[in-house]
Amino acid sequence: MTKTYISDLSKLVGQEVELQGWLYNKRSSGKIRFLILRDGTGIAQCVLVKNNLSEEVFNTFDALTQESSFKVKGVVKQSDKAPGGFELELSDCTIISVAQEYPITPKEHGVEFLADRRHLWVRSSRQHAILRIRHTIIHAIREYFDSRGFILFDAPIFTPAACEGTSTLFETDYFELGKAYLTQSGQLYGEAGAMAFGKVYVFGPTFRAEKSKTRRHLTEFWMVEPEVAFNDLNDNMDLAEDFLEFIVQSVLKNNMEDLKTIERNISKLENVKKPFPRISYHEATEILKRKGIPFDYGNDFGAPDETAISEDYDRPLIVHRYPSAVKAFYMKRDPQDETKALAMDILAPEGYGEIVGGSQREDDYDVLLARIKEHELPQEAFDWYLDLRRYGSVPHSGFGLGVERTVAWICGIEHVRETIPFARMIYRITP
RNA sequence: UCCACAGUAGCUCAAUGGCAGAGCAUCCGGCUGUUAACCGGAGGGUUGCAGGUUCGAGUCCCGCCUGUGGAGCCA
Structure with a gap:
């Protein structure tokens, strides 16, 4: 007797195993009945045949409601007819616990209904697949x-003050120290880390109190922010490009079943290979002009x-050298054109928009101080940040990648x- | 904050200004290979809230509430 998980069944054909989980669905044809068991690693069909079982065991079928927990014993058989590919002849x-009437049925539901029951919604197959891909992406980032x-x-x-002041x-x-603010970016601290360790990454939740109400915005989201000493803007773009390729390849390697579950067009992900196209802000505006979009x-x-701008490319597009006026105070200006910042954004394909924003940082003490004053930021709050330019300043660069937008894009x-x-959104803080 | 759309059974939706309906879910019955199983039956409604027009309002008008996604801002 082996206690096991559904994901292991392929190795256990012909053996008797014990599984435990929750009822995903059930069907009956009278004297033969089918239970679909979900255990978090997959689904398996359990077959109850009346003639082979005691009355008591056969009738557990009647008491089992959707999402009731139960455990089964049976011999593993391969079956093309079974959802998941394997079935147990029980x-x-x-029964472990009989579930009350479960609100999420295998039919359609509206977004509000599902969001109110998010704690249950995560049990369904599509959400399961998306969150497994999120797991792979986060694992790939760290790896x-x-x-x-x-x-x-x-x-x-x-944090004591706004990072970017915007x-x-x-x-x-x-x-007694007055007001504190939830961070909108760990980047400034990442710069301190880069001066200490050379190469660092900050990875954590970030918060924006903007009243954004679109499919691309959360008030609380996860961001990973690498920062590297002695990297210039080109090094920064090279890093971001290599990094994104790695993430997408990891998902393709580890989550083919999940991508199939959510019906993602795999070929769009297979295109995500280096090098990514790189265009300047100026060239991007010419694309808009050519398409007749007022700008x-x-x-x-x-x-x-x-x-x-990005719709004609089959892979992420890097746009660099934005007007410094629309970018943050800490971005270094282009020595070739002082009106531009050494900034870069990466736009995901298929209209998913900005998933990366980064830049080479201003490393000159006097220039940075002038920028802080220009932006009317509280200088005391940035004194420690200016120290990074007082004590051995070097050229350095970094970027931030939004995890949720990346997951949305990769999952389509x-x-x-x-x-x-x-998810935390402007009008939702529960469950 | 602004713009647009929506709110009817537990869920998803229908209903020319004229009897409030279907599928699924639930409950009862049937079926030895089901696949969102199927077949038969039953219960289930303050049509978001408040006012108005009308012989008559789910439907038209006014206000409010809630939701959705879009702008701005950004990852």
Whole structure:
């Protein structure tokens, strides 16, 4: 007798095993009945044949409701007719807990209904597949940096002031020290790490109190932010490109079944190979001009602009050298053209928009101080940051990758709310 | 904050201004290979809230509430 998981059944054909899990679905044809068991690793069909079983065991079928927990014993058989490919001809079936009427049926539901029951929704196959892919992506992120000499350098969640001075932050009372804010980026701290360790990555949740209400926005989302000393903008683009390719390849290697479950077009992911096209902001505006999309030179791109710029490419597109006026104070200006910043964004294909934003950082003390004043930021709060330029300043670069947008793109799904177990949005904080 | 759309049974949706309906779910019955199984039967409604027009409002008008996704902002 072996206690095992459904994912192991292929190795156990012909053997008697014990499985435990939850009822995914059931069907009856009178004297032969089918239970579909879900155990978190897959689904398996369990067959109850009346003539082979005691009355008591055969009738557990009647008491089992959707999502009831139970355990079974039986011999593993390969079966093309069985969902999951394997079935158990049961010798025993024991109920652990009978579920009350389960609200999420195998039929369609609306988004509000499902979001209110997110704690149950994560049991269904599509959500299961998406969250497994999220797991692979996060694992790949860590594996990529860990195997290339980067140190994980955690940034604080509570911060004394805005990192970039632009977006609206969540505010909270912090004892006698006044207000604290939930971080919108760990990058400034990552720069301190890069000066200490050479190569670091910050990986954690970030918070934006913007009242954004679109399929691409959460108020709480995860971001990974590598920062590398002595990297210039080109090195930064090389790193981001290699990194994204690695992530996509990891998903293709580990999650083919999940991609099939969510009906993702695999060929679109197979295209994601180096090198990625690189165009300047200036060239991007010419694409808009050619397509007849009205645009004021010098502005940042809106979501529809990003779609128009990237839609003709079959892989992520790197756009670099944005007008410095629309970018953050810490970005270094292009010595060739002082109106431009050494910034780069990566636009995912298929209209998914910006998934990476990064830059070479300003490394000159006087210039950085002037920028802080220009942006009317509280200088005291940035004193430690200026220290990084006082004590052995070097050229350095980094970027941030939004995990949920990356998951949405790789999975080909409509809305980022399905890419994290419990999404936090402007009008939703439960469950 | 602004713009657009939506709200009817537990769920997903129908109903020319004229009797409030279907499928699924639930309950009862049938079926020895089902595949969102199928077949027969039953129960299930303050049509988001409040007002107005009308002989008559789920339907038309006004206000509010809730939801959705889009703009701005960004990953």
